[in-house]
Amino acid sequence: MEREAIxxxxxxxNQFGDNVVHDDLDLDVWRGEVLGVVGGSGTGKSxxxxxxxxxxxxxAGQIRMFGIDALAAxxxxxxxxxxxxxxxFQDGALFSSLTVRENVEVPLRMIPDLTPDLRHALADLKxxxxxxxxxxxxxxxxxxxxxxxxxxxxxxxxxxxxxIVFLDEPTAGLDPIxxxxxxxxxxxxxxxxxxxxFLVTHDLDTLHATCDRIAVLAEKRVLVTGTMSEMLDVxxxxxxEYFHGPRARAATDAKDRTG
Amino acid sequence: xxxxxxxxxxxxSTEHDDRRDLTxxxxxxxxxxxxxxxxxxxxxxxxTHIDLSGVERLDTAGAWAIAKMQQRMSxxxxxxxxxxxxxxxxxxxxxxxxxxxxxxxxxTAPQTWTDRLEHVGRGVAAGGVFAMELxxxxxxxxxxxxxxxxxxxxxxLTALVHHCQEVGLRAVPIVALMAFLIGVVLAFQGSAQxxxxxxxxxxxxLIAISILRELGILLTAIIVAGRTASAFTAAIxxxxxxxxxxxxxxxxxDPAMALFVPRILALLLMLPILGLIANITGLLGGAIMxxxxxxxxxxxxxxxxxxxxxxxxxxxxxxxxxxxxxxxGVVGCHAGMKVGSNAESLGRMTSAAVVTAIFAVIVADAxxxxxxxxxxx
Numbered sequence: 001m002e003r004e005a006i007x008x009x010x011x012x013x014n015q016f017g018d019n020v021v022h023d024d025l026d027l028d029v030w031r032g033e034v035l036g037v038v039g040g041s042g043t044g045k046s047x048x049x050x051x052x053x054x055x056x057x058x059x060a061g062q063i064r065m066f067g068i069d070a071l072a073a074x075x076x077x078x079x080x081x082x083x084x085x086x087x088x089f090q091d092g093a094l095f096s097s098l099t100v101r102e103n104v105e106v107p108l109r110m111i112p113d114l115t116p117d118l119r120h121a122l123a124d125l126k127x128x129x130x131x132x133x134x135x136x137x138x139x140x141x142x143x144x145x146x147x148x149x150x151x152x153x154x155x156x157x158x159x160x161x162x163x164i165v166f167l168d169e170p171t172a173g174l175d176p177i178x179x180x181x182x183x184x185x186x187x188x189x190x191x192x193x194x195x196x197x198f199l200v201t202h203d204l205d206t207l208h209a210t211c212d213r214i215a216v217l218a219e220k221r222v223l224v225t226g227t228m229s230e231m232l233d234v235x236x237x238x239x240x241e242y243f244h245g246p247r248a249r250a251a252t253d254a255k256d257r258t259g
Numbered sequence: 260x261x262x263x264x265x266x267x268x269x270x271x272s273t274e275h276d277d278r279r280d281l282t283x284x285x286x287x288x289x290x291x292x293x294x295x296x297x298x299x300x301x302x303x304x305x306x307t308h309i310d311l312s313g314v315e316r317l318d319t320a321g322a323w324a325i326a327k328m329q330q331r332m333s334x335x336x337x338x339x340x341x342x343x344x345x346x347x348x349x350x351x352x353x354x355x356x357x358x359x360x361x362x363x364x365x366x367t368a369p370q371t372w373t374d375r376l377e378h379v380g381r382g383v384a385a386g387g388v389f390a391m392e393l394x395x396x397x398x399x400x401x402x403x404x405x406x407x408x409x410x411x412x413x414x415x416l417t418a419l420v421h422h423c424q425e426v427g428l429r430a431v432p433i434v435a436l437m438a439f440l441i442g443v444v445l446a447f448q449g450s451a452q453x454x455x456x457x458x459x460x461x462x463x464x465l466i467a468i469s470i471l472r473e474l475g476i477l478l479t480a481i482i483v484a485g486r487t488a489s490a491f492t493a494a495i496x497x498x499x500x501x502x503x504x505x506x507x508x509x510x511x512x513d514p515a516m517a518l519f520v521p522r523i524l525a526l527l528l529m530l531p532i533l534g535l536i537a538n539i540t541g542l543l544g545g546a547i548m549x550x551x552x553x554x555x556x557x558x559x560x561x562x563x564x565x566x567x568x569x570x571x572x573x574x575x576x577x578x579x580x581x582x583x584x585x586x587x588g589v590v591g592c593h594a595g596m597k598v599g600s601n602a603e604s605l606g607r608m609t610s611a612a613v614v615t616a617i618f619a620v621i622v623a624d625a626x627x628x629x630x631x632x633x634x635x636x
Contacts, residue, residue: 096601096602096603097603108289111289111290111292111293112293113293114289114292114293115293118292118293118296121323121327122289122292122319122320122323124360124362125319125323125355125358125359125360126319127360128358128359128360129319129354129355129358134360134361134362141601142599142600142601142603142604158319160289161288161289161318161319161320188354191350192350192351192354193318193319193351193354194347
């Protein structure tokens, strides 16, 4: 597999007042992979995600996306980059005054000369691909359960067939069945659509089930990256604890049993 | 992806006796869908071979258009066959076909007279329920107030003092300024009219009666309704939204006792005081303007005020204050408890609380006027 870095972060520094969250952080995301980003609470996983998608301007460093310097880009280039990204926020971040279908239609409105009927039909397709029944399209976000909101958020993130999807804690707060469905969904979509997935998670089962590669954030930088089996051999105490703790063992056992 | 101008999708169809050869090429994406879909939609149902070997790029929107056409053909009993597709494109087509939602036709029935009548009926019924609920909240407040008289330990004095400061003290500047300006306006307008009859001195009666009887307390109540009803709704509503009210209930704290009683009681205590301040500053503004405009000296204004204005006018004004306070407080608390789990309902209920409170205050004032007129006060 050719290794084209679709995102490349170099020397990233994020600082809030005196609190340095990232210092000299380097990270590469290869095209077509599912990268899981893990780290303890407060290690700046979400901050990293927000810096890459452009919601937060880092104090220093370089972020290249699709080979373009995203931080130096002018407004037009930035919009072009954003249109190739899809972001699913933790609780879906759906617009509460719009129905689910209208939410999914929002990015589709950017496409010139797409008729309302086509937009409608495409939104229904995305909703169905995200694993929601089509009838959910008429509901408002407040009428949906947490899991359905996440799926609706994913449907909106996928509306324009982005090349990269950023998922912030996609399985947090879901029941095990819903979470494992979501893992399958992400894995399936990434293979069928050739998506690159940047996944921030705490869920070890998700890491096992979906990720090609894992990046561990600790000590203000990306400590190690590698596959799950490589992670198990890392010596760093936190990484060892994370991947060898009782929950990690349970997840590994489950993975072994199911093959 | 941003090369919107140059991308194009090409559709070529060759008709044979028993089948059609359809060649799709170019970029079949959401950008070209608006041109691609109508052309595929125009094709009559027929056995079709679809050649995708010339497709440069395919996304879910393009795949949707193809899958939709295939579905249409197969519904009409004709088979379709995909040829020369890139493996990833074939995969995508399969995924999209599988996900194609099966949506029954939605028909919206036209609105009939019965529907409209039903809307009106539902509106009236909802209004009745709303009035009942407000009465319920008033009763709840009175019951809890009674209980706190029996069990003074349940009463939250600190909260009461805090709300008195928020509702009363902080509102003094705006209420005083408003009443002062109303006094000025009355003196100015009144003098212009009364001067025509040479009855300038009656401007004192005009100012005194209109401010003491009506305007002082009514305008104070309207300002307080805007300030405080919205604040009550926002505070209680955001607690409701974040399940804090439910948390209080599970901890054995009565939300009515903890939230409603201090707020409404503070309003009940503060609104008469604010009304009094409005009366005084209103008269002050009127007096100053009369002095400047008509040359009625403050001493003369005072004499005329004491002679010409009965104390009953002040009483008529002040007696409304507690009623207005109850209306504003109950409406604000009720709207707060009606907030749902989303931020949108918080905004909607806050503005609804202000509108309802102001409206109800004016209606109550009108009823008072009718009552006092009938009683001859």
